[in-house]
Amino acid sequence: MAVTGLILIGYLLAHMYGNLKIFAGAEAFNEYAHHLRALGEPLLPHTGALWIIRVVLLISVLGHMYAAFNLWSRAHKARGGTRRYYSHKSRTGVQRTYASFTLRWGGVVILLFVIYHLLHLTWNIIHPGGAAAEPYDRVVNGFQIWSVVLAYTIAMIAVGFHVRHGTWSALTTLGANTSSLARRRLNVLAYAVAGLVTVGFLLPPFAILFGFVS
Numbered sequence: 445m446a447v448t449g450l451i452l453i454g455y456l457l458a459h460m461y462g463n464l465k466i467f468a469g470a471e472a473f474n475e476y477a478h479h480l481r482a483l484g485e486p487l488l489p490h491t492g493a494l495w496i497i498r499v500v501l502l503i504s505v506l507g508h509m510y511a512a513f514n515l516w517s518r519a520h521k522a523r524g525g526t527r528r529y530y531s532h533k534s535r536t537g538v539q540r541t542y543a544s545f546t547l548r549w550g551g552v553v554i555l556l557f558v559i560y561h562l563l564h565l566t567w568n569i570i571h572p573g574g575a576a577a578e579p580y581d582r583v584v585n586g587f588q589i590w591s592v593v594l595a596y597t598i599a600m601i602a603v604g605f606h607v608r609h610g611t612w613s614a615l616t617t618l619g620a621n622t623s624s625l626a627r628r629r630l631n632v633l634a635y636a637v638a639g640l641v642t643v644g645f646l647l648p649p650f651a652i653l654f655g656f657v658s
C-alpha cells in the first residue's frame with residue numbers, strides 16, 4: 445500500500461507540475477504533450493517511455509487497490525464479524541475515523557474521477573465544451589463549463605484528503621514515525637504535499653473558468 449501509494453503521489457506531483465504549462469500558452473502546452481510521447485527517443489520507440497510510465501501506473505493502481513481490499517478484509521476478520529470496535533468518541537458508538545472514511549470513500553471517488561478524466565482528456569471520447577484535436581483546446585473547452593470545474597474540484601478535494609493521510613500513513617509504514625518530533629515533521633510534510641497537489645491541480649481549471657487562460 446505504502447510503496448504503490450508513494451509511486452502514485454510522485455506521478456501526481458509530476459502531472460500537476462506539467463499541467464501548469466497551460467499558463468505558458470497553447471504552443472508550450474501542446475509541445476509538452478508531444479514531448480511526453482517523444483521521451484526516450486531514439487533509444488526507445490515513439491511513446492515507448494510513456495507506455496513504461498503507463499504500465500508502472502497501472503500496476504501501482506491495481507496493487508494499491510488489491511492491498512486496500514486485503515487490509516479491509518483482514519481488519520474485518522480480526523473484528524470477528526461486521527461490527528466495528530465500540531468507541532465512546534463517536535456519537536453512534538461505532539468507530540469510524542476521518543482517515544478511514546476519506547481513504548476508502550475518497551479512493552472510490554478518485555477511481556470514478558480517473559475513468560471520467562481519461563474519457564475526457566486522454567481518449568477524447570466525451571467532449572464537454574466541444575471536441576478538439578489538440579490537448580490545450582480540450583482542456584480549455586472543458587473548463588469553461590462550471591459543472592466540469594465543480595466535478596474536478598470535488599475530485600481534487602478527495603485527492604487532497606487522500607494524499608494528506610496517504611503521505612502520513614505511507615511514511616509511517618516505511619518507518620519514518622519514530623518520535624514526536626518525527627511525527628510533527630511528518631504532519632507538516634503530509635499537509636504540504638496535499639496542499640500543493642490540490643491547489644496546483646485546481647489552478648488551471650479556475651484560471652480557465654474565470655478567463656485568465658483562453
Ligand code: HEM
Nearest residue numbers: 459463477498558561565566579583596603645646648649
Ligand atoms: C485539474 C486537474 C487535472 C488536469 C487539468 C489534468 C489534465 C490532463 C491532461 C490534459 C491529460 C492528457 C495528456 C495528453 O494526452 O497529452 C491527462 C492525462 C492523465 N491524467 Fe490528468 N489532469 C488532472 C488531474 C489528474 C489527477 C488527479 C489524476 C490522477 C488521480 C490524473 C491522471 C491522469 C492520467 C492517468 C492520465 C493519462 C496519462 C496517459 O496515459 O497518457 N489527472 N490529464
